[in-house]
Amino acid sequence: MRLLRTDKLKLVEFQGQDIPPYAILSHTWGEEEVTFEDVLLGHAKSRKGYQKVAGACSQAIRDGFEYIWIDTCCIDKSSSAELSEAINSMFRWYGDAEVCYAFLSDVEDDEDPWTWSSTFRTSRWFTRGWTLQELIAPGVVYFYSAGWKEIGSRDTLLNLIVSITKISPDYFETGDLSQFSAAQKMSWAANRETTRPEDNAYCLLGLFDINLPLLYGEGGRAFQRLQEEILLQTEDDSLFAHNHQDCCSPAGRRNQLRR
Structure with a gap:
């Protein structure tokens, strides 16, 4: 598993039981995401997606994490074998993370997510296939708005999330998919x-x-x-x-x- 150093924007590979505690990012893809090659070549800051990566790293640092996993730049997608391993392992990687940061780029800062007209309710994040596992696999999920303002946790927003996603609230109580x-x-x-x-x-x-x-x-x-x-x-x-x-x-x- 390859992780990103939160303080140096450097990729580090870990094997087996040597994986340190890490945060993980959930998001929807936009223009010019920071890729594996961008980080290796030192081009990350020139990409539009850099602010998202920087925001995730800053939040992880505040929470005491030296490492974070971000799908856009922690997977070498030029390798079909690595991409296959990553997709087959991703649910476990989200589940093993200490915390998941769900970054909702289309949600306004400082709004009340519970209002009927909130951008939280209509966020694209709730419509994407990949974010389903990113919502249910982690033990802890915190939601952030476009300006990296904390909206709340999955626990504090549970009734609203259930209303939006139609996922059974029983799952969030037990975490048992079986x-x-x-x-x-x-x-x-x-x-x-x-x-x-x-x-x-x-x-x-x-x-x-x-x-x-x-x-x-x-x-x-x-x-x-x-x-x-x-x-x-x-x-x-x-x-x-x-x-x-x-x-x-x-x-x-x-x-x-x-x-």
């Missing part, structure tokens, strides 16, 4: 979108404790492979009660079971 059927977990992904159709499936791997090889270019076949793997590991045929045509992205709303 108590929920495949159909229930699929329903949590309803109306969430991913940029690539394959990610409709890949972003759900952790929810079902499934590992899959990544085959970008296969389109909807990725979700069919996910379903097949779930059925190999469980007798929970509720999977078909919640058709994926209602889940994730416009492309994903087509019937993925059609062969």
